[in-house]
Amino acid sequence: MKAVQFDFKLARYGYTKVAGALRSREYYGPRSCVSMRDVPEPELRGPEWLKLRSVLSGFCGSDLGLVMLHDSPTTQPFASFPFTIGHENCSVVAEVGSAVEGIKEGQRVALNPTLGCVVRGIDPPCGPCSRGFQSICENFAEGALEPGMFTGFCADTGGGWSKYYLAHESQIFEVPDSFTDEQVMMLEPICSSLYPVLRGLPDDGDEVLVIGCGVIGLGVIASIRALGIDCHITAVEPIPMNARKAREKGADELIDPGSDSIYERTVQITGANLYNPMLQRRICTGGFNRIFDCVGSTGTINESFRVAAGEATMVIIGIQIPGRVDWAPVWMKGLSIIGNLGHGSAEYEGKTVHCFDIAIDLVGKGKIDLTDLITHRFTLDEYKEAIEVNMNKAENNAFKTLFDLTAE
Amino acid sequence: MKAIRFNATIPRYAFAKGVGRFRKEAYYKGPLAPIFMDDVPEPELINENWVKIRTIYGGVCGSDINMVFLDDTPYSEPYITMPYTVGHENFGEIVEAGSGVSGFAVGDRVVADPMLPCAARDIDPPCGPCARGDFSECLNLREGTLPPGLNLGYCGPVGGSWSQYYVAHESQLMKVPEEMTDERAIMIDVFASALHPVMRNLPEPGQTVLVYGCGIIGMLVTASLKALADCRVIVIARYPFQAEVARGFGADEVIMQKEVDNLYAEIAGLTGAQVLKPMIGGEYLNGGPDVVFDCVGHTETLDDSFRMTRSGGKIVVVGLVTIPKGLDWTPVWLKELTIRGTLCSSTETYEGRTQKTYEWAAELINNGKVEVDHLLTHVWKLDDYIPMIETAIRKGSTRCIKQAFKL
Numbered sequence: 001m002k003a004v005q006f007d008f009k010l011a012r013y014g015y016t017k018v019a020g021a022l023r024s025r026e027y028y029g030p031r032s033c034v035s036m037r038d039v040p041e042p043e044l045r046g047p048e049w050l051k052l053r054s055v056l057s058g059f060c061g062s063d064l065g066l067v068m069l070h071d072s073p074t075t076q077p078f079a080s081f082p083f084t085i086g087h088e089n090c091s092v093v094a095e096v097g098s099a100v101e102g103i104k105e106g107q108r109v110a111l112n113p114t115l116g117c118v119v120r121g122i123d124p125p126c127g128p129c130s131r132g133f134q135s136i137c138e139n140f141a142e143g144a145l146e147p148g149m150f151t152g153f154c155a156d157t158g159g160g161w162s163k164y165y166l167a168h169e170s171q172i173f174e175v176p177d178s179f180t181d182e183q184v185m186m187l188e189p190i191c192s193s194l195y196p197v198l199r200g201l202p203d204d205g206d207e208v209l210v211i212g213c214g215v216i217g218l219g220v221i222a223s224i225r226a227l228g229i230d231c232h233i234t235a236v237e238p239i240p241m242n243a244r245k246a247r248e249k250g251a252d253e254l255i256d257p258g259s260d261s262i263y264e265r266t267v268q269i270t271g272a273n274l275y276n277p278m279l280q281r282r283i284c285t286g287g288f289n290r291i292f293d294c295v296g297s298t299g300t301i302n303e304s305f306r307v308a309a310g311e312a313t314m315v316i317i318g319i320q321i322p323g324r325v326d327w328a329p330v331w332m333k334g335l336s337i338i339g340n341l342g343h344g345s346a347e348y349e350g351k352t353v354h355c356f357d358i359a360i361d362l363v364g365k366g367k368i369d370l371t372d373l374i375t376h377r378f379t380l381d382e383y384k385e386a387i388e389v390n391m392n393k394a395e396n397n398a399f400k401t402l403f404d405l406t407a408e
Numbered sequence: 409m410k411a412i413r414f415n416a417t418i419p420r421y422a423f424a425k426g427v428g429r430f431r432k433e434a435y436y437k438g439p440l441a442p443i444f445m446d447d448v449p450e451p452e453l454i455n456e457n458w459v460k461i462r463t464i465y466g467g468v469c470g471s472d473i474n475m476v477f478l479d480d481t482p483y484s485e486p487y488i489t490m491p492y493t494v495g496h497e498n499f500g501e502i503v504e505a506g507s508g509v510s511g512f513a514v515g516d517r518v519v520a521d522p523m524l525p526c527a528a529r530d531i532d533p534p535c536g537p538c539a540r541g542d543f544s545e546c547l548n549l550r551e552g553t554l555p556p557g558l559n560l561g562y563c564g565p566v567g568g569s570w571s572q573y574y575v576a577h578e579s580q581l582m583k584v585p586e587e588m589t590d591e592r593a594i595m596i597d598v599f600a601s602a603l604h605p606v607m608r609n610l611p612e613p614g615q616t617v618l619v620y621g622c623g624i625i626g627m628l629v630t631a632s633l634k635a636l637a638d639c640r641v642i643v644i645a646r647y648p649f650q651a652e653v654a655r656g657f658g659a660d661e662v663i664m665q666k667e668v669d670n671l672y673a674e675i676a677g678l679t680g681a682q683v684l685k686p687m688i689g690g691e692y693l694n695g696g697p698d699v700v701f702d703c704v705g706h707t708e709t710l711d712d713s714f715r716m717t718r719s720g721g722k723i724v725v726v727g728l729v730t731i732p733k734g735l736d737w738t739p740v741w742l743k744e745l746t747i748r749g750t751l752c753s754s755t756e757t758y759e760g761r762t763q764k765t766y767e768w769a770a771e772l773i774n775n776g777k778v779e780v781d782h783l784l785t786h787v788w789k790l791d792d793y794i795p796m797i798e799t800a801i802r803k804g805s806t807r808c809i810k811q812a813f814k815l
Contacts, residue, residue: 075742076686128720136719136744138694141684199744273547285547296737310537310545316740327705327729330749334545337747339740 002408003039003162004383006066007082017069027067028387034067036383039084042158042166045144046121047099050167052111054408056185057160058088059401060192061214063152064390079153080146086160086403087113087152090184091167100169110173110187111160112356113151114342119168120145132345132352135195150342161380163408173356176364182371183363185402190363190370191355192317193219195343197227198355200315202290206231207270211304212294213237213246214393215373215400216317220292225250226368234269234288236262236300239394245373266307281306283329288312298323305329315340376401380408409450411571412793414475415491416442425478435477436797443476445793448493451567451575454553456508457530458575461518465594466569467497468811470623471728472561473800479730488562489555495569496522496561497597497812499590509578517584519596520576521766522560523752527579529554541755541762544604559752570790572815582766585774592773594812595780599769602628604753605726607768611639611699616679618696619643619659620713621703622650623803624783624810625726627657629701631778634658636758642678642697644671649807653782675716690715692739699724707732714739722746786811 012033019026028034044051063085065071089111096105103109116134117125120143128136141147148154151165158165175184193216202208202224208231210217221233235251237243238258246254255265263282267274272286283306291304291314302325304314313336329335343355362368375398378386386403389396416424420442427434436443453460472494502516512518525543526534529552537545550556557563560574567574584593602625611617611633619630622645633641634657642661643654651662661678668674672691676683681695692715700713705727713723714736723745739745753765763771772778786806788796790813799806 075738076689077684078742133720133744138719141694273550275550285549296741310547311542316737324731324733325735326731327725327749330747331725331728331751333749334542334751335747335749337740339737339743339745339747341741341744 001039001041001163002380003037003084003158004086004380005035005037005039005082005084006033007035008033008076008079013069020068024391025388027069027391028384033069034387036380037082039162041164044095044097045156045166047097048169049097050093050100050103050169050172051095051164052089052091052109052167053094053164054086054089054091054160054162054405055108056090056181057086057403057405058185058189059386059390059403060088060189061216064387067387068391078140078147078149080148080155083148083153083155084159084162084165085152086162086165087111087150088185088188088402089113089151089160090181091160094164097169103169103172103174108175108181108184110175110184110356110360111151111167112171112173112343112354113188114171114344115140115145115148115150115154115157117143118170132354134344135342136344161383161403163405173360175360179363180371182374183369186370186374186400187356187359187363189215189400190219190223190359190368191343192216194223194359194362195346195355196220196292196315196317196338196340197223198346198358199340200290200292200313200338202229202231204230206289207287207309208233209236209288209291209304209307210234210246210251210294211236211292211300213242214294215370217292217294218242218245218249218373218399219370220294220317221246221249221251222368222370226362231290232269234265241394241397245399262303262307270309272307272309285310285333291315292317298325301325305333305335308333308335310334311336313338370400373399374402375399377404379403380405409448409572410790411446411448411493411567412443412495412790413446413448413491414443414494416478421478428477432801436794442478443494443793445791448571450573451565453504453506453575454565454577455530456506457578458506459502459509459512459578459581460504460573460575461498461500461520462503462573463498463500463569463571463813463815464517464590465499466495466571466813466815467594467597468796468800468813469497469598470625473797474728476797489557489564492557492562492564493568493571493574494561495571495574495813496559497594498522498560498569498574499584499593499596500569500574503573512578512581512583517593518576518581519584519593519766519770520560520574520580521582521753521764522597523580523754524549524554524557524559524563524566524577526552528577543754544750544752545754570793570813582764582770585770588770588774591784592780595773595783595810596766596769598624598810599628599773599778599780600753600765601625602726603632603769603772604756604765605629605701605724605748605750606632606636607756607758607765608750609699609722609724609748611637613638615698616640616642617698618675618700618716619654619703620700620709621727622646622654622662623703626650626701626703627653627783627809628778629703629726630654630659631657635772635777642675647804647807653809657778671712672716679718681718689736692716693718697721701726703727705729707735711735714745717743717745719743720745722748724748724750726750783810784812785809787814789813790815
């Protein structure tokens, strides 16, 4: 079967790093780390495993980071090469292991891609897994599987960018028949926004700032609204198409970083005080109580620190190696910074449940729907076009793109 | 009266920065040094709610030394009024009390909380953080009856403890218990600065805590952890005399930074963690300490803290971090870390009781829970501020922990 794979070879990595910076098509060219390969269909790894047929598989921002070699070397021990990409999946069960209960062949399912202790056959599980925080499992490089934090980054499981891949029964979430395939596929991206919102949960009346309105930022706004929190949301976004979507999803105010001063707008919106140091950018006291930085660049981190209120909580979703960051506001304002990677369990309606359960409940009740963000569909053979569109999202009016494998 | 003053005018700043690169003395010696001894009028009461205090001891804080070497971030500049008399760690005796002061009288031995929040600025009602007791988060540090200034010792008319007299608002004052020695009283401020981050981030029973750095703050963070929490404490120290003090405060393990080949392997061994080495880039730990108190705040220590903290763990930034260079933030999201900034001190609740951090510090010193007598290693006359600075920058040979001016 065909599979779009990523292979880490130092020579390819080095070449692509240099050549890709000069000519973007080198990122997926013949000497890059990404290629379409012919691989054997995977076989069940044990009685608790299932073979899934990929129906839709999304193209995540992290997949683009992978292709463009933006990932920090720090993540490398937690992947195994070569692997088939694809962790935002709507799939149909093709084969069921003998110990799997309640799931039938032909059933459509959602996949939690996290490959924590249970998936790896590690018992007792590590501390974070036993508390329900699988996304920070300490055993991503241990146990019965090759290293990998998620399906789509692990040589043994495969991923959604091929016809078949494998999943452990604990990764499977059943979904109502009323959901469309697109709704099933979008459950994982919803969780990537919903979980950080649950970790830095705003209170009623809070001034909330969401920086960056790509799929994650729009999902953050939609998640806050889906949870019914009565807070005031300001979104920072330069691209008009994304800014319009932010309004639709529930942002009260917009800041265009191209034409507005984020500092002056912070004063207008929150009533903060604004100061001008002699040698530096401006700073506010007062300001935003909750900041979701969905960009994680040097500029957004510095600005977030400076427009945060005292004791504010800042959730950073995805960030790599920023340049000059002035940390003084962190101690001067007593800020809390929360890093977020994936998703795990959280409190919901008085119970501790997995984020996927919460997302399924909210989608079922019609409180959140991100399928309107799906703008492009590709076949696997068109993976280079898909990469090209994702590298130039604004010009292509793209939000979420996906591979449709129904014809494979 | 004599006072040690600071004024980073553009010529002084430029001279010190330019020449100081080649000759460190330029920062503190000569007519163009931003720090200098001056003769200034005695400070006057700002209004009827203030007292005038005769300095007994004026402490030297690490931040004062950073200031001398112009290492402060420009971020804090709007919160300063120059020129000013240096010194926020203070202890003295009231010599004049305004008519509105009710709880204090001439002759009282007092320590002033150096923060100048809403109360000291006669701002009523106070801002949200002040109303909650979070004075260090005050929103009005440039407003009210005082010029901008975070603290005593950074605010022109208030003066500072590196001179014979300073003034304080009644709300800043705390009486020093009669039986407490002068040498213990001057340690209250620095102890409160260590207690605040610990009491705001009290480890859970059984957790492993790494204290990175063993200057006075690292030592007192260790002492606070051992006095208030049931946790295991690992300390990273630079000099043997620091390690000795940390052990005296109950540190379970002390790692001598210069003596170990690989800090990561050492911490991994002590915490049962695994050292991971990516093909490119630095090592880091899988597992590791649950909480790290970074009491240094340099790029290297923050980078190490990011890499060594356990998944889901917490880093409390106690050192005053400025602009780390080339810091890889990946572990922040990869390990879903929480980073907490803290400043100075304010109000803390412990075992159901709430009081100012200063009061906690005085109480823990006074009831013998934390013994601080051996920490005051160098006492100087005001005229000796230059040898004081030189002692601070040669800690290894001077075995300096805490210095103070005795007036």
